[in-house]
Amino acid sequence: ACGNSDTGGKSDGDKKIVLGFSQVGAESGWRTANTTSIKDAAAAAGIELKFDDAQQKQENQIKAIRSYIQQKVDVIAFSPVVESGWDTVLKEAKDANIPVILTDRAVDSQDKSLYKTFLGSDFIKEGKAAGDWVVQNTKDATGQVNIVQLEGTTGSAPANDRTKGFAEAIAANPKLKIIASQSGDFKREGGKQVMEQFLKANPKIDVLFAQNDDMGLGALEAIQAAGKVPGKDIKIVTVDAVHDGMQALADGKFNFIAECNPLLGPQLMDLVKKVHNGEEVPQRIETIETTFTQDKAKEALPGRKY
Amino acid sequence: MTESHPVLTMTGIDKSFPGVRALQDVDLRLFPGEVHALMGENGAGKSTLIKVLTGVYGIDGGTITLRGAPVSFTGPMQASAAGVSTVYQEVNLCANLSVAENIFIGREPRRFGAVRWRDIRRRSRELLARLDLDIDVNAPLGSCSLAVQQMVAIARAIDVQASVLVLDEPTSSLDAGEVAQLFRIMRQLRDSGIAILFVTHFLDQVYAVSDRITVLRNGRLVGEYPTTELPQLSLVEKMIGKELDVLERLDEQTGRDAAAARRDTVFVEAREVGRKGSVAPFTLTIHAGEVVGLAGLLGSGRTEVARLLFGADRADHGAVSVDGEPIALRHPVTAIDHGIGFCSENRRAEGLVPELTVRENIILAMQAARGWFRPIPRRRQEELAERYVKALSIRPADPNIPVANLSGGNQQKVLLARWLITEPRLLILDEPTRGIDIGAKTEIQKLVVQLSDGGMAVLFISAELDEVLRLSHRIAVMRDREMVTQLTNDDSVDADRIMQTIAGGARPDEGARTDERAEV
Amino acid sequence: MTTISLRAVPGWARLPRRHLPVLTTLVLLLILYGVGVSQYRAFSNIQVVFNVFIDNGFLLVVAVGMTFVILTGGIDLSVGSVVAMTAMVSASLLQHGLPAALVLVIALLIGPLLGFGMGCVIQFFEIQPFIVTLAGMFFARGMCTFISKSSISITDGFWTAMSQKRIGDPRGNFVSISVLIAFAVVLVAAYVLAYTRLGRNVYAVGGNGQSALLMGLPVARTRIAVYTISGLCSAIGGILLSFYTLSGAPLIAVGMELDVIAAVVIGGTVLTGGSGYIFGTVLGVLVLGVIQTLITFDGTLNSWWTRIVIGGLLFAFILLQRLIGIRYK
Amino acid sequence: MSERTSSETATVDPRAGGLGRFQAVTAHRLFWPVVVLVALVVANTIYRPGFLSIQVRQGHLYGSLIDIIRLSAPLILVALGMTLVISTGGIDLSVGSVCAISGAIACLYISKQPDQNGMAGVLTALALAFGASLVLGAWNGVLVAVIGIQPIIATLILMVAGRGVAQLITEGQIITINSGPYKAIGVGHLLTLPLAIFIALAGVLLVAAVTRRTALGMIIEAVGGNARASRLAGIRSARVTLLVYVISAACAAIAGFMMTANVSSADGNSAGLWVELDAILAVVIGGTSLVGGRFSLGGTILGALLIQTLTTTVYAMNIAPQTALLFKAIVVIIVCLIQAPAFRARLRRRRRRPGTPPAAVVADAPKEQVPA
Numbered sequence A: 001a002c003g004n005s006d007t008g009g010k011s012d013g014d015k016k017i018v019l020g021f022s023q024v025g026a027e028s029g030w031r032t033a034n035t036t037s038i039k040d041a042a043a044a045a046g047i048e049l050k051f052d053d054a055q056q057k058q059e060n061q062i063k064a065i066r067s068y069i070q071q072k073v074d075v076i077a078f079s080p081v082v083e084s085g086w087d088t089v090l091k092e093a094k095d096a097n098i099p100v101i102l103t104d105r106a107v108d109s110q111d112k113s114l115y116k117t118f119l120g121s122d123f124i125k126e127g128k129a130a131g132d133w134v135v136q137n138t139k140d141a142t143g144q145v146n147i148v149q150l151e152g153t154t155g156s157a158p159a160n161d162r163t164k165g166f167a168e169a170i171a172a173n174p175k176l177k178i179i180a181s182q183s184g185d186f187k188r189e190g191g192k193q194v195m196e197q198f199l200k201a202n203p204k205i206d207v208l209f210a211q212n213d214d215m216g217l218g219a220l221e222a223i224q225a226a227g228k229v230p231g232k233d234i235k236i237v238t239v240d241a242v243h244d245g246m247q248a249l250a251d252g253k254f255n256f257i258a259e260c261n262p263l264l265g266p267q268l269m270d271l272v273k274k275v276h277n278g279e280e281v282p283q284r285i286e287t288i289e290t291t292f293t294q295d296k297a298k299e300a301l302p303g304r305k306y
Numbered sequence B: 001m002t003e004s005h006p007v008l009t010m011t012g013i014d015k016s017f018p019g020v021r022a023l024q025d026v027d028l029r030l031f032p033g034e035v036h037a038l039m040g041e042n043g044a045g046k047s048t049l050i051k052v053l054t055g056v057y058g059i060d061g062g063t064i065t066l067r068g069a070p071v072s073f074t075g076p077m078q079a080s081a082a083g084v085s086t087v088y089q090e091v092n093l094c095a096n097l098s099v100a101e102n103i104f105i106g107r108e109p110r111r112f113g114a115v116r117w118r119d120i121r122r123r124s125r126e127l128l129a130r131l132d133l134d135i136d137v138n139a140p141l142g143s144c145s146l147a148v149q150q151m152v153a154i155a156r157a158i159d160v161q162a163s164v165l166v167l168d169e170p171t172s173s174l175d176a177g178e179v180a181q182l183f184r185i186m187r188q189l190r191d192s193g194i195a196i197l198f199v200t201h202f203l204d205q206v207y208a209v210s211d212r213i214t215v216l217r218n219g220r221l222v223g224e225y226p227t228t229e230l231p232q233l234s235l236v237e238k239m240i241g242k243e244l245d246v247l248e249r250l251d252e253q254t255g256r257d258a259a260a261a262r263r264d265t266v267f268v269e270a271r272e273v274g275r276k277g278s279v280a281p282f283t284l285t286i287h288a289g290e291v292v293g294l295a296g297l298l299g300s301g302r303t304e305v306a307r308l309l310f311g312a313d314r315a316d317h318g319a320v321s322v323d324g325e326p327i328a329l330r331h332p333v334t335a336i337d338h339g340i341g342f343c344s345e346n347r348r349a350e351g352l353v354p355e356l357t358v359r360e361n362i363i364l365a366m367q368a369a370r371g372w373f374r375p376i377p378r379r380r381q382e383e384l385a386e387r388y389v390k391a392l393s394i395r396p397a398d399p400n401i402p403v404a405n406l407s408g409g410n411q412q413k414v415l416l417a418r419w420l421i422t423e424p425r426l427l428i429l430d431e432p433t434r435g436i437d438i439g440a441k442t443e444i445q446k447l448v449v450q451l452s453d454g455g456m457a458v459l460f461i462s463a464e465l466d467e468v469l470r471l472s473h474r475i476a477v478m479r480d481r482e483m484v485t486q487l488t489n490d491d492s493v494d495a496d497r498i499m500q501t502i503a504g505g506a507r508p509d510e511g512a513r514t515d516e517r518a519e520v
Numbered sequence C: 001m002t003t004i005s006l007r008a009v010p011g012w013a014r015l016p017r018r019h020l021p022v023l024t025t026l027v028l029l030l031i032l033y034g035v036g037v038s039q040y041r042a043f044s045n046i047q048v049v050f051n052v053f054i055d056n057g058f059l060l061v062v063a064v065g066m067t068f069v070i071l072t073g074g075i076d077l078s079v080g081s082v083v084a085m086t087a088m089v090s091a092s093l094l095q096h097g098l099p100a101a102l103v104l105v106i107a108l109l110i111g112p113l114l115g116f117g118m119g120c121v122i123q124f125f126e127i128q129p130f131i132v133t134l135a136g137m138f139f140a141r142g143m144c145t146f147i148s149k150s151s152i153s154i155t156d157g158f159w160t161a162m163s164q165k166r167i168g169d170p171r172g173n174f175v176s177i178s179v180l181i182a183f184a185v186v187l188v189a190a191y192v193l194a195y196t197r198l199g200r201n202v203y204a205v206g207g208n209g210q211s212a213l214l215m216g217l218p219v220a221r222t223r224i225a226v227y228t229i230s231g232l233c234s235a236i237g238g239i240l241l242s243f244y245t246l247s248g249a250p251l252i253a254v255g256m257e258l259d260v261i262a263a264v265v266i267g268g269t270v271l272t273g274g275s276g277y278i279f280g281t282v283l284g285v286l287v288l289g290v291i292q293t294l295i296t297f298d299g300t301l302n303s304w305w306t307r308i309v310i311g312g313l314l315f316a317f318i319l320l321q322r323l324i325g326i327r328y329k
Numbered sequence D: 001m002s003e004r005t006s007s008e009t010a011t012v013d014p015r016a017g018g019l020g021r022f023q024a025v026t027a028h029r030l031f032w033p034v035v036v037l038v039a040l041v042v043a044n045t046i047y048r049p050g051f052l053s054i055q056v057r058q059g060h061l062y063g064s065l066i067d068i069i070r071l072s073a074p075l076i077l078v079a080l081g082m083t084l085v086i087s088t089g090g091i092d093l094s095v096g097s098v099c100a101i102s103g104a105i106a107c108l109y110i111s112k113q114p115d116q117n118g119m120a121g122v123l124t125a126l127a128l129a130f131g132a133s134l135v136l137g138a139w140n141g142v143l144v145a146v147i148g149i150q151p152i153i154a155t156l157i158l159m160v161a162g163r164g165v166a167q168l169i170t171e172g173q174i175i176t177i178n179s180g181p182y183k184a185i186g187v188g189h190l191l192t193l194p195l196a197i198f199i200a201l202a203g204v205l206l207v208a209a210v211t212r213r214t215a216l217g218m219i220i221e222a223v224g225g226n227a228r229a230s231r232l233a234g235i236r237s238a239r240v241t242l243l244v245y246v247i248s249a250a251c252a253a254i255a256g257f258m259m260t261a262n263v264s265s266a267d268g269n270s271a272g273l274w275v276e277l278d279a280i281l282a283v284v285i286g287g288t289s290l291v292g293g294r295f296s297l298g299g300t301i302l303g304a305l306l307i308q309t310l311t312t313t314v315y316a317m318n319i320a321p322q323t324a325l326l327f328k329a330i331v332v333i334i335v336c337l338i339q340a341p342a343f344r345a346r347l348r349r350r351r352r353r354p355g356t357p358p359a360a361v362v363a364d365a366p367k368e369q370v371p372a
Ligand SMILES: Nc1ncnc2c1ncn2[C@@H]1O[C@H](COP(=O)(O)OP(=O)(O)OP(=O)(O)O)[C@@H](O)[C@H]1O
Pocket: B017, B018, B020, B021, B022, B040, B041, B042, B043, B044, B045, B046, B047, B048, B049, B089, B395, B396, B404, B405, B406, B407, B408, B409, B410, B435, B437, D369, D370, D372
């Protein structure tokens, strides 16, 4: 039904591929790095990028996707704000024969044919990696090990999955116990305020698991203000590995970071080309991620891009 | 007539506001087919009695019976449904709605639930025609003058099938013609058996139209009298509670000696000042110590002249000079800086700040003139406020209550006090005596004389021609937004002559007109 | 006997003045659309216009409710949260297997009920609408997360059908059922405001509440009614949003109240009450929709520039409206 | 006419006798907010007995109460400016964005310094950011006072665009700084107490002095109470309006410094997010009417403390922040209800004359004030 030749954009092969990308927003340094990576990679790969910022609103993302369908872009990619509620608009995209790629976060559609592939991190794995480190490094503890947890934005996929992965990992040692867990909304301010309360309510805290670096950095301030030494009195484990977090790790204030890589751009552009050419791609592709200890951080820090 | 049963009785009514006993054991009877005047000084409790009757305020004690059955309205809605139709003091209509809608809102003619706009417009035109008013019924009410608004409010009230019609100072902003028109209709309604409760401060109106008078003083009932048995003087005495020879003294003061004013020093000179769509260019000179009256029908543009001279509206034509120096009047501040003060006719919208206290309202203009970083010391504020509360007998005499709690007339006095303390060289008074009781009115008139004797110039606007004639050295007459003539108030000038000029029926011939202009 | 004849401005000359804000918005909207058409190839496609309606149907309905409230001089900050709560409640009830019809009824009752409650508090306890509805906003948003911390998908057949049904012409242009519902709401609301007592009382209360009371109008009833209507519109908007996204998410429609207020004001309704039209509100919603479409079509703005541009366009729009309004005064 | 049955018959019921004093206290506008505040503290203490304890750590006082006061410092400042704006009948939705912008500018400038601890650099940064905020305030003021745009919309523009500007300044990153002097604004100490408290206190005293020691306060109230009348009384209301928006932005700027200094980093996206709502709530709880007119600075401070206590309580009791909104809604409504004269009038009637139909009472409550 969409054969109006004069408005179509995907007729000849030598024309630039047009990619419509709808980003969640610019709510964190991680997200900005992610955006930059995608923009740079698109430019490098000679793909025309139509970028839209949804400002953390699902409505806006749906609008943007509709508009991409209208503009007859070649490929649509987006990082969904929430998991559910995409079927209608994805169906429209499918009917218009525009392939869709999900990045960073997944959707819960029953109909897997609505999108070609998912490119992103495995949040559960990140939580597990953090948990495993805690298990490793508290082996010799005699008494109970008190853990406090700073969760991400309530209900968000990373928060849910990291909580789950972490809990699974620390189940290995019954002495490990999460004595308090509260959302700090992925923000430094939130991390600090919540940690202040944790510190007042619990005289003995051994480990802090912050579900992103920012909350961890906020908590750091609270710990110092309470007269404790971060990294020693309270061990700090976080996720993300943004620059400030790595710095803290290298400085010995953090103890461990499970990376969550925002630099999806090149991988995404590869996928876009493949999908556009009709090549088969796997349903799920995970980004390459690692973990950092204090020593590794010192090594890696000079070469980090974000 | 009085043999029949009263349609409405109020007995032993008590009502207090925080800090004020507004009504104390007040009785009132209304008989079908009578016009009943409710009289009393400012703050005597007239408006409160009316609001208690229609359920705007709940009562603290007493009973109200309507047609023999006790009632207790929870609001004006119930009251009007029960046949008590009211025009409240201060026009209470919706300025954003059209004239026609203001008349019919709440009881719009409908078909299948849908409002019939055509009927509303037609019937409004008919109703207003009864009041001899020919205006665009589609115009938003806010674009009409206060007087027209008042007439619309009356039109709304008389259209209702009511057995009791309450009119709280309906004539305060009407001119003689409209008052006569209103009275004709009131008599018609009375003859058809409606009971009318009528509040006014004009004594002659009371005697012209009422059958019976109830007098309140300080929230208490003084008594109920047939109009014919209560001479004017004793009415006044009953209202103010002591014997006074106000009336005689008032009569003495007819006409001012024009020569007495110091006509040598020109204070303000407006040359061909005008504003498109509001007033045609006019030329007016005001000397120190001179009282210039502005006469004209409502809507003739008197207020506009005042606003232009004060810089409240910006003139798009002509120039104003003060002491011979031309000034750029863009904001009232400029006028105030040059010693001009302006008491607006619309005290509610343009005069008072309801939340502030009496004291703060009084010092507001003075403080504004000093700038905010030079506050008037608290002690001086108290002193000024107290002095003027006493001088103008503002009641209650507590300068530290919110001005919103004062009765209409007392609010007017507060506004006057605000300008008096700034000791302006020209005071523009737009309807300063509207809604003010007879005693206070004389006080204000005396004040004007006193001020002008002391060298202050006054531009005096009033719907009462008598008052204008009595106080002014010179009278400028407005018609259809044009200043048609200026007369020196000598023996040759009387109410008839001004009425003729105003009416325009007998247009002054061109020769006379230029003469008068040249004379300025 | 003197006849007062005030020189009346002729009828035709008076008409535009009252309608001026709306006309200004209309003209500016057309200009905005013209800019889009001249800049982007696919913009002239009629489906773009349809999409603006599809994507803003729920906003339109909510804005209609808000228009009632603002016309009385009030404000309703709870709308966004009530929309979200309605969607959440629907999703959650459907998840528990309740029949669609019953869910619809329940969902459509909650909003008006909350609105009614807020209206009563505002009227009888004389607390400012801003605060009461702000509390309502917190309350409804709190309820959302109370119901579920994460989003709930809707798989119900009726919902899916309403969501995916396309009503269109053979060339593939279509609108969704939500658009039709939104139009119906708009028409009913416009009729109510112009031709019923309730509607006229709304204007009177907004013009001068005290006077309206003294004129014997049912002020309390009217004021409570507008918040109830706003609640109802938010509930309908919530249902439409759940059609739109086929899910309920606790953080959806955050900040929607500000969009809605902006739309109503751009449409020429005065925040102090008493003057404005539903048609203006429709235009206001369209303006916001077209601005957003323009930004997506452009596709080069990054996050912060998007915000700055939206703010800038809003400013330009209001400024122009204001200047044209002044010129004609 | 001097004999007048006036003020002697005041509100206090003569039957109350000795209870009169007590009633006068409960009738005070701020009585109930104080009660709710105390109730919150008590609830916290019951939940966690150590809540009230204050210890000395590293030479500073340390404890939840201190935290609450320190954390409420930025809110107090923002709410101060907001009080003045609201009392002119306006509203300022842009304060959150101004916080973000001021913080962003200051942090960006400091981060570019070779020596981040240099006092000169920090002061320049503060001056720059403060100056920029004044410009933003003036922008709001011009839109409202000169162009005549409705305040809620005029400031909405900056609320939306300002976040963008803040992110533009930080380029979407979180700028982390390592500057002792700047950090002190948020977490430093003076005389064992957090420095932030003193800054807020200074702000309060300054605003109080400017409004109450001069006539500015009354003039603001006059403009808010009746703008047309104020104009005719010779007040240049446009200037006053402009001034309050500038003051509001200035307060927001300092609050922005505190917020960013608290975490030593500037986050354009989240610094001061939704602080405008909290500030408005604080103002209203403090008894200033949203339609303009009278304002109460003391009330506003109390309101801000109440809100921060509520936030801290929520964190302390481990309630999910989103669900906590429910909690907030309830507290706000309770405070506003018991403060509302109409509500109290109702209760009083109930107590005095049980069985009176409530409808009759409604009409008696002082409506929007009926002159004459
Ligand atoms: N809403 C109110 N709150 C407090 N006091 C009030 C209120 N309304 C009226 N009063 C007081 O009640 C008394 C009676 O006022 P009322 O308005 O009935 O006087 P009035 O006879 O109508 O005077 P006027 O001729 O000036 O209109 C006055 O002392 C006034 O200050």
